[in-house]
Each structure stands twice: as C-alpha cells, then as structure tokens.
Amino acid sequence: MPSSLLIRNAVFIDVEAGVARPGEPIAIRKGCFEAPVASRYDNEIDLAGLFVCPGLIDAHVHLFLDGGAAPLETFLAADETARMRVAAANAALAIESGITTVRDCGGPGDLVFRFARAIERGEIAGPRILAAGSPLTRPAGHCHFFGIEVATPADAARAVELQARHGAAFVKLIASGGGLTPGTSPAEADLPAEIMREAVRAARANGLQVAVHCHATESIRRAIEAGADTIEHASFTSPDGSPGFDPETAASIRDRGIVVSPTAISGVRIARTIRETGSRNGRDHNAVARLEARREHIARFRDAGVTLIAGSDCGVARTAFDSLADELGEFVRAGMSCADALRAATCDAARCLKQESIGQIRVGFAADLIVLRGNPLIDMIYLRSPLMVIRNGVILCDRRAPAERTTLEGLVL
Structure with missing residues (x-):
C-alpha cells in the first residue's frame, strides 16, 4: 500500500x-x-x-450527544448501540468539517474510551479523540447522567484514578450547574473547593490536565485557586443568574496561565432557540442574556491578555459537529484577526492541550x-x-x- x-x-x-x-x-x-x-x-x-x-482542533465537544433539539432526552432514551451510532455520526461530520482532533469534555466514560480506541485502530473513521471520560460532578449535579458523582475529596481522588486507568487524556470537573441538566443552576458554584483541589492533585499525580466547567463567577474563582489548566465557558454568572465580567478574575486567569474555551457559538444558538420556543431550564431565568454574553466575553478576555482556544461545545442543543468554523467566526467578530482565530484551533490549541506533535x-x-x-x-x-x-x-x-x-x-x- x-x-x-x-x-x-x-x-x-x-x-x-x-x-x-x-x-x-x-x-x-x-x-x-x-x-x-x-x-x-x-x-x-x-x-x-x-x-x-x-487539521483543526475542536477543544470542547460531547461526542455522545446528538446536537439536536433535545440532546439530553435523546441520550437518556438511547441504548448503548444507539449511543455509539450517534458518536460515529458526530465523528464523521467532524472529519467532513476539517476537524482532525477533538477534546471530548464529558460522556459515558466506558463508551467514550471504547469509541476512541476503535478510531485509533481504524475501525471507525473519525478525528483523534482526547477524552476525559465521565466528568466529576456533585451528587445529582450537572451531567450526572454520564458523570461520576463525588461528595468528598476522597471520592474525587478515586474517580480521577479510575479515569486515568481507563485512558483519560485529561480530567473534567463540573464546578457549576448547567442549562442541560434539570435541577441545576448555572448561577450556583456547587462543587466544593476542597473537592476541586483534591481532584487537581490526583490529576497531577497521574500526569493529566484539568478542565473545569464554570458558569458561576464563584466557580471560576474556585477553578483558579484549585489550579485548573482550562476553564470552559467562563460565563461570569452572578448569584441572581445575570451575566457579568470581572476584570480582576480575568487577570488572575491570565497570570496563572490558565486557558479559556468560551464556547460562544453554542451559547448563541441555544439562546436563539430559547427566544423562538420559550423553553428553558426552570432555574435559569436569565439564560438568554447569560448565553449571549459569551460572545462579548471573547473580546474582554482578549483585551485582558487571556489565552483563548476554540471549542464549539458541539453535541449540546442545536450545535452539530460542523460548528467549529462558526466558533472561529465569533472570534473574528469579537475583533480577533483571522490568523489569531485560526491559531486558536491549531497550533495554540495543540500547545495548550500538551499535544506537541499536531x-x-x-x-x-x-x-x-x-x-x-x-x-x-x-x-x-x-x-x-x-x-x-x-x-x-x-x-x-x-x-x-x-x-x-x-x-x-x-x-x-
């Protein structure tokens, strides 16, 4: 050959x-x-x-969510075979869209790792997968339906060790609620600081980076203090659910060398859907403003000197696996040059994710x-x-x- x-x-x-x-x-x-x-x-x-x-790098995806109108309901109703079909379809669309590496930021750990190995063996065509496996979340917290629920620092350490043994490329922590999960609120920083610190310690002991899902401003501060490598979304949501932006916290992110993946395009699309349908998480009353603020935060983070990488959050509602180019378009609309935006999905992303050969x-x-x-x-x-x-x-x-x-x-x- x-x-x-x-x-x-x-x-x-x-x-x-x-x-x-x-x-x-x-x-x-x-x-x-x-x-x-x-x-x-x-x-x-x-x-x-x-x-x-x-080839492009999408630094925030969910391969086992279908990116349709109701991804959670579809996931919960599916059996293992159907879930693997969703992942295969997503992987194929990613490749067709020029995405050769994805960082999967949370899914059913056993299936995610099995799927990634199948791609590397050439059994399924798809992008290189950097997988966290199951994210660590509080009991009944955001993404608990495919996460590992942790109530104590010891729980967190055991969960990290388990993911590392199964082949995790990094650890994902859920430090606030999220719009996808009923019963949680993006305004609440609901993963205790001591659990986050222990998870980071265990990840470092296993040579793994840590990505932290953060909407609530307090969750961002906890992620900084715990030593996160990347902060996902970084929505700066106040306790009342309204969006904001804290320049001092942004400066701390910069000074600690933490990288942000703002996932603006998924926020914009979900906000549009909420406007059109009126549907929303019952505890997320400021959802539209919070979601649309993500695109404004791109310019504010850039002006603060924070390193940004491109992640589409594809798999969540209305965000298919061809969305990365639109995420980069949001970067450019926020004032970044095309060259800087492209670096956020190529060489800068590779360096930030410790993937030095792509x-x-x-x-x-x-x-x-x-x-x-x-x-x-x-x-x-x-x-x-x-x-x-x-x-x-x-x-x-x-x-x-x-x-x-x-x-x-x-x-x-």
Missing part, C-alpha cells in the same frame, strides 16, 4: 507565522510530515489554486491537513466544507472532482 505523498503548488498556511506561502511542497511519509526529498514519492498531486492548512504542517508532526478553496487568513468561511481532509496520513474525506482523485482513492500515507 502507498506510504508517501508529495503535494505540489498549493498555498501553504503557516499558522504559527500567520502567513500564506505559495508553492511550497508538502511531503508526507508514514503518517508524518517530512522535508521534501529528491527520491520518488508513491503519489504526487497538484493542488494549484488551493490552500493547505493544518496543529502545524511541520516536519515530524502528525500529517493532519485540510485542503481549502480559499485563504482562511482572509475569511473563516473557507474553513467550511474542505475539499480534502487527511488525518495521520490517512485520507478520510475527498470532495474533489472524481478525475482529480482517482489515483488517491483509499490511500493510506
């Missing part, structure tokens, strides 16, 4: 430098990028007029790339519907005209 490929005449997007480099050849051998050499390649393709960019088209890195019709440094719209997607040197999606792709059908590089 062919094991090498040379791409000629494409415009190469150097995401680190934020520039487009016309005509530089890109060589792939045995799943990695290499320096082009004079020796013959098994296949050579001419991509004149097209752009080649690193996120760039660079010698020795995993051969993850997407082929685009236009320059994403000019407009994020070109990230939608890539012509070709390669992950680890395997062509997983090819939308080019049949005459252009016949020599590459089924190619594994």
